[in-house]
Amino acid sequence: MSYNLKFRFAGSGGQGVILGTIILAEAALAEGYQVVQSQSYGPEARGGSCKAEIIVSSEEIVFPKIETADCLAALTQKALDQYIGSVAPDGIVIADSSLTIPESWHGRTEKIDVISTVYDVLKKPMTVNIVALGAINAILGVAGDKALEEAVLARVPKSTGELNMRALEEGRKLYKK
Amino acid sequence: MSYNLKFRFAGSGGQGVILGTIILAEAALAEGYQVVQSQSYGPEARGGSCKAEIIVSSEEIVFPKIETADCLAALTQKALDQYIGSVAPDGIVIADSSLTIPESWHGRTEKIDVISTVYDVLKKPMTVNIVALGAINAILGVAGDKALEEAVLARVPKSTGELNMRALEEGRKLYKK
Numbered sequence: 638m639s640y641n642l643k644f645r646f647a648g649s650g651g652q653g654v655i656l657g658t659i660i661l662a663e664a665a666l667a668e669g670y671q672v673v674q675s676q677s678y679g680p681e682a683r684g685g686s687c688k689a690e691i692i693v694s695s696e697e698i699v700f701p702k703i704e705t706a707d708c709l710a711a712l713t714q715k716a717l718d719q720y721i722g723s724v725a726p727d728g729i730v731i732a733d734s735s736l737t738i739p740e741s742w743h744g745r746t747e748k749i750d751v752i753s754t755v756y757d758v759l760k761k762p763m764t765v766n767i768v769a770l771g772a773i774n775a776i777l778g779v780a781g782d783k784a785l786e787e788a789v790l791a792r793v794p795k796s797t798g799e800l801n802m803r804a805l806e807e808g809r810k811l812y813k814k
Numbered sequence: 815m816s817y818n819l820k821f822r823f824a825g826s827g828g829q830g831v832i833l834g835t836i837i838l839a840e841a842a843l844a845e846g847y848q849v850v851q852s853q854s855y856g857p858e859a860r861g862g863s864c865k866a867e868i869i870v871s872s873e874e875i876v877f878p879k880i881e882t883a884d885c886l887a888a889l890t891q892k893a894l895d896q897y898i899g900s901v902a903p904d905g906i907v908i909a910d911s912s913l914t915i916p917e918s919w920h921g922r923t924e925k926i927d928v929i930s931t932v933y934d935v936l937k938k939p940m941t942v943n944i945v946a947l948g949a950i951n952a953i954l955g956v957a958g959d960k961a962l963e964e965a966v967l968a969r970v971p972k973s974t975g976e977l978n979m980r981a982l983e984e985g986r987k988l989y990k991k
Contacts, residue, residue, distance in 0.1 A: 659832065659853075666855040675852035676836075677875070678843040698854070794971070 640670065640695040642777065643703045646769075647688040647720050648712030653766030656792060658689040661770060664780035664788035665693045673698050686716040693779055710773050711736065712751065712765065731773055747776050749811045755804070764804035767793075771808020782809070817847065817872040819954065820880045823946075824865040824897050825889030830943030833969060835866040838947060841957035841965035842870045850875050863893040870956055887950050888913065889928065889942065908950055924953050926988040932981070941981035944970075948985020959986070 644661070646654040655676055662674035676689040690703045709724045710731040711717035717736050724730055726744055734750040749772040755765045767789060774785050786805060793801045821838070823831040832853055839851035853866040867880045886901045887908040888894035894913050901907055903921055911927040926949040932942045944966060951962050963982060970978045 655836065662853075662855055672855040673852060674855070675850060676839075678839055678849040678851070679874070697856070 640693065641707075642693045642779065643690070643705070643707045644693070644773075644777065644779075645688055645690045645703060645706040645709045645720060645723075646773075647686060647709065647716035648765075649685060649716065650687045652687070652712050653763075654687050654712070655689040657766035657770050658691045660767075660785075660788045660792050661774065661779060662691045662693075663791065664774070664785040665691070667784040667788065668780045670695060671698055686713065686719050688716065688720060708773075708777060710769060712769060729776065731776060747772075747812070749808075751808070751811065754807050754811065758807055759800070759804055761800060761804070764801060767801050767804040768808040768811070771805040772811045773808075775809045775812035817870065818884075819870045819956065820867070820882070820884045821870070821950075821954065821956075822865055822867045822880060822883040822886045822897060822900075823950075824863060824886065824893035825942075826862060826893065827864045829864070829889050830940075831864050831889070832866040834943035834947050835868045837944075837962075837965045837969050838951065838956060839868045839870075840968065841951070841962040842868070844961040844965065845957045847872060848875055863890065863896050865893065865897060885950075885954060887946060889946060906953065908953060924949075924989070926985075928985070928988065931984050931988065935984055936977070936981055938977060938981070941978060944978050944981040945985040945988070948982040949988045950985075952986045952989035 646658050648654045658674050662672045665672045670693045672691055672693050674691045692698050705723055705725045707725055708729045709720050712733050714736050717732055721739050721742050729745045730742060731747045733752050734748045735752055738746055751769045754768050755762050789801050789805060790798050823835050825831045835851050839849045842849050847870045849868055849870050851868045869875050882900055882902045884902055885906045886897050889910050891913050894909055898916050898919050906922045908924045910929050911925045912929055915923055928946045931945050932939050951957060966978050966982060967975050
């Protein structure tokens with residue numbers, strides 16, 4: 638059986654989408670996959686949106702550029718509008734509950750309540766990428782819970798470990814809802 | 815005039831080479847270049863070495879995978895030995911002064927005293943990627959000093975800003991020596 642996922646994570650600068658994809662990449666690596674994690678900076682990056690990508694595969698990754706994504710996760714309306722055109726028709730769009738899905742999108746959509754969770758439940762806006770990651774991984778099944786937890790702990794400041802474990806768990810619960 | 819650089823940064827896990835290339839990518843972006851920053855995780859990543867790459871270009875980057883690097887910067891012997899075979903013959907190898915350059919390499923070599931600087935001068939081993947970055951940017955001329963400083967400050971914890979500015983300056987000085 639072969640596994641191949643092209644995942645794009647987009648939001649505004651400061652939401653930690655690059656770190657989010659690095660953590661997911663490292664969790665996928667721990668699960669035995671080959672992974673390429675990347676971000677392109679060009680004229681579009683100056684617009685204020687930030688995106689990062691990973692390819693997760695059970696085989697060698699020959700061409701590591703993502704044209705069409707299997708999944709887009711977007712945390713801001715701007716990022717959603719900017720990247721929804723490059724999601725495969727049979728792909729998945731994961732979006733914060735506050736966002737409006739463009740009418741052009743007819744595929745599978747998962748709304749997750751990330752923004753209000755970090756403000757109202759955790760009261761720590763900085764954990765937005767980790768809450769999102771918990772939900773994204775629950776939806777996509779990239780890595781087991783333990784591999785993802787360890788990948789998060791390896792990348793966040795030690796003093797925030799406990800908070801980030803709570804953030805991950807809140808994120809996981811968002812999908813179960 | 816067109817500019818194109820394929821740069822690979824390699825060391826052991828924990829030396830911050832991924833963050834190092836992200837910072838250099840963001841400094842190059844501020845200088846007006848297009849940039850792709852990436853890291854591949856596969857069977858080789860399990861060996862303990864860590865590498866990350868950037869492509870900096872004045873034009874659109876069509877194929878973002880680095881096969882042959884224009885420059886390899888290595889912080890450990892293992893990483894140097896592992897990646898020196900994929901440096902272009904007219905490329906540059908930047909290596910910590912403590913390392914032994916393999917006999918197979920006949921191109922330009924720049925030895926920089928990063929490891930002893932972080933232990934003996936700064937007494938902060940965690941700054942190894944930033945010291946290296948100061949030297950690497952002095953050698954390659956990717957970004958101006960100001961753009962690089964701002965890129966570092968945007969990515970390190972606020973409380974470590976001053977320390978990291980010192981680290982960058984010590985790195986710069988290593989190349990002037």
